Every structure is written in structure tokens, then in C-alpha cells.
Amino acid sequence: MLTKEQVEHVALLGRLELSDAEKETYATQLSDILEYFEALNKIDTENIPPTAHVLPIKNVFREDKVSEHLDNEMALANAPAKEGNSFKVPRII
């Protein structure tokens, strides 16, 4: 069973602010799901290579040349807040 502290730690890593009710629900549900994952321990995978990706593709390169790109106005068009040519954000330091 995940503890409340573990849930809070994971939520912070995932940048999620959770209510106490959510913390409790997720602690129970995630514990159930993690228990279900235990099934995988039945298999010996000592000498099995991992598959992160099914295609035999490696290092897809392209020529380093300028092509079409969004202009400043388009790039900022969906910003919740902007100032001049920049995204506007709350205080960082």
C-alpha cells in the first residue's frame, strides 16, 4: 500500500496539486494497480533485451538547414499571457 507521503512525493514530481480526498483515492487505486503488476515477476527476463520501440530505426538525421517555422506572433497566439515578443509567467525567483 502506498503511503500518503509517497503519493505526495509522486504528485510533486508530476507537478500535480492533489486534495486530501484525491490523495486517498489515488493511494488505494495505485496500490491495487501496482499489485496487479506483480504478475510480471512470474517471468524470468534476465537475458531478455528491452523493447522501447518496435521499429528498427536508429538516429534519424536530417540536413541542418533552415526551413519553415512559426513566426513570433503565431507562436504566441495561444499563450495564456504574453508581453511584447515573450511568454509572460509568474515570479520565478
Place this chain on the structure above:
Amino acid sequence: MQFNALTAHELHDRLAKKEISSVEITEAVFKRIDEVEEKVRSLVTQTRDKALQKAAEVDMKIARGEKIGPLEGIPVLIKDNMCTEGILTTCSSKMLHNFVPPYNATVVEKLKQAGAVIIGKANMDEFAMGSSTENSRFFATRNPWDKERVPGGSSGGSAAAVAADETIYSLGSDTGGSIRQPASFCGVVGLKPTYGAVSRYGLIAYASSLDQIGPFAKDVRDCTRVFGTIAGHDPKDSTSAEFAVPDYTSFLTGDVKGLRVGIPREYFVEGTDSGVKELINNAIKKFEELGAICEETSLPHTEYALPVYYIIAPAEASSNLARYDGVKYGYRDESAEDMVTMYMRTRSEGFGTEVKRRIMLGTYALSSGYYDAYYLKALKVRTLIKQDFDRAFENFDILISPTAPTPAFKFGEKSDDPMQMYLSDVFTISVNLAGIPGLTIPCGFVDGLPVGLQLMGRPFGEGTLFRAAYAFEQNTEFHLSRPKL
């Protein structure tokens, strides 16, 4: 004649003969939407004016005597996780409720070049996470066959709209079954292509090593035409494969004599509805009647696919969804005075319950001290699942199974229990993990609810799936049934 009830190939033939116009087809589609959308609720955005304008352009072209392509002037609905320039693209999430992309996804660009008439955007589970479309932050889509039941998910809007004749065909995306399961629940044809066959550029990412875009259609011929249009290498997607796209309609011979069909015994275990099993057995008999050789086979690691998927997909999702920070686009919480609090509140309010659950799960699986036990372990078992298929395809041309263990379930039946909801994808997720193509076609009804037959093929073996599916379709009438709305 109800033009909206016809297939794309029937409409194309009539357009080419100048019997009807694209404007008439498009008007028929919107008339149908006006009549039934209140009951079905499959669209989050309608683009009526743009669609009619495009249709009029195609009609002008026909009037000038120019030749038109197979999808030209035909209405299509796009799942709301594919970027459409100048058209709202929300992922059915509060996080992107106001997002208007400045560019088109490659599939959208390809459809536009093919002259398609885009009628709007389809409802979905938020960020494609779900199996019922109940996780849409806007509203639930209803199954046109029974309004008390879900259409499946996550591409529920795309599936329901085709079944309800609100569009001629549609696009969806499939990470663990999100095209095939709703196609099965709604009684339409749905294809999850080989990983890398269709560009993911402009598809809002959920789990990048599993996501693929594919078509929903009213019959197999339409499915081949749409897939042939959207498939192919794209330099803008580095995971897109270099392969020659054949003329998939050439596989529609109606002949399956000598085709070797494998039936994986692990897909007929307990928990599957007995009515579903009976229909799949009938389908096997039909293939044998048509001259295919059907034999039992085994995919021994099948039982591990679900836990592997629910480690890998949330892990990739937790990373992909890190970009939603309230800075560049979408929702932002305005109450926070510092940056980190702004991130945290934006994400907590912007994302729904299931999305947050998967971010939590994925973040945990990737976190320090647990990476080897969960994520790396899952990647290794993924290799074994893929090897099962490699071995099976040494002896068989295709494999068949139920698409989902049950017909459509009722609203609320599984929404409080994530594990029960996840189990509805038990027959579809292995295909994503192995990167192979999966096609679902209607194969009958249980208590008036449609059931899908899943056909699985070798990587880039979509042609063989179309060949088998077409032969089945030519000798059955399940695909011709329509819900009464």
C-alpha cells in the same frame, strides 16, 4: 436517398457521374447531425461553413470536367487530438479547451490534399485515456445502438458518428485499442495500422511508442481507401517508416482460399461473453467455408500484456504531458503568485481524474528506485509479447480473435473501477505492444448490440487483413445493419 448513409466509394461513383454534388452530400450530413446529434453527442466542434465552402470548390472542379480522387468532396470527421489549422483542437480536455493549432497534422494535410471535406472534430476520452468516452471533460457520447450504453473509447465520437451516419468516415487514434474497441461497440470497421505506417506529426501525444492514427469506415473498401491516403513516410515524424504504399484496393479479391488463419487460444479464456464467443466461432466457420485453413495457435505471454501496457503507456504519458504548464497554450490557473504553484494548480484543474491517475502511475513507475522493477521489466516482457507474434506469423497469415470481451457496457458500469475499465482492452493492447496492424469488422449482434471480429497481421501486412476482411464482408450482411435513432 439519404446520401449521408452511403459509403465513400458509392458517393465517389455518383459524384464522378455527376448524379449528385458534394454540397448535397455535405448538406445531408449536417441535416443528419441536426436531427440526431442531441441523442448521440459525437462532435465537439462543427465546421459547417468551411465544409460547405470546400464542397462547393469540389463541385466547381467536377463542373469543369476535372477528374476527382476517391475521397474528394466526401465528408470526414477528425478525432479532436489531431491538429487542425485554425480549428479548435481540445483533446476533450479543459487543459486545451481554447487551443487553436497554427498547423495541420500530416494526416489532416494529406486529407486536405485529397480534397476531403472536414465537417468537424470528434469527442474522445480526455487525452485519449479511457475506454468509454466517459472521460471527456465536455460530455459523454452515447452508443447509437443503445443510448444507455457507451460507444467505447477513446475514439468514441469518431465511432459513434460513423455508426449514426453523421459522417461518411472518420479518423481516430489507437494506443491500446482506442479505434478497434469503439468500432466493435458501434458496429463499424476500424483499423489500427502498423506502428510507423501513418505519421504521428500533429497527433497530440499520449504514449508515443504505441500511438497510431487510423480510419473508421462503413465497409472494408472505404477503409482501404482512407488508409491508402493517410499512410506513408513523413520526414516530420522520425518514427515514421519508409515503405512503399501499395494500392490496397488490389487486395479486395473476395478470395481467401488457402489463407492460413491462426486462432490464439489465450483469447478465448474465461471472462469473455458467451454470445461474443459464439459469434467468433461462427466467423471461424465462415472463413473455413470460404476455403481458409483455420487452426488453433498460442500467444503464451498474452496474460502479461495488460500490466505491461499499464506501465509503458502511463510512463510515456507522464513524460509527454509534462508540456502542459500553462505557459505556451491552453488553460492557466491565474491565482498562483509563483511559477511552481502555477504549474501545479494549472495541471490539477486542467486535467481530469483519469489523466491525473495515469500521470501519477507513470511518474511512479519511472521514479528513482522503481525504474528497473516496473518500466524496464515491462519493456523486457514487451519483447516476449512481440516474439510470440513473430513465431505465430511463421505459420499463419493472419490471427483472429474477439475485438473486445463484451459488447458495449452501460454508463457508469466501470467508471468507478479503473481495473475493470482497463480489462475491456485486454484483446487489443498486445497488437500495439507488438506494433502490428489490427482490423476490426462487424461479425454479428448479442442482444441487439454489435460485436467486432479482430484480424491481426504481420507488420505492414494491412493488405492481407483487407483481403480476409473483404471476403468475410462479401459473404455476410452484418456491416449493412444500422441503428434506429
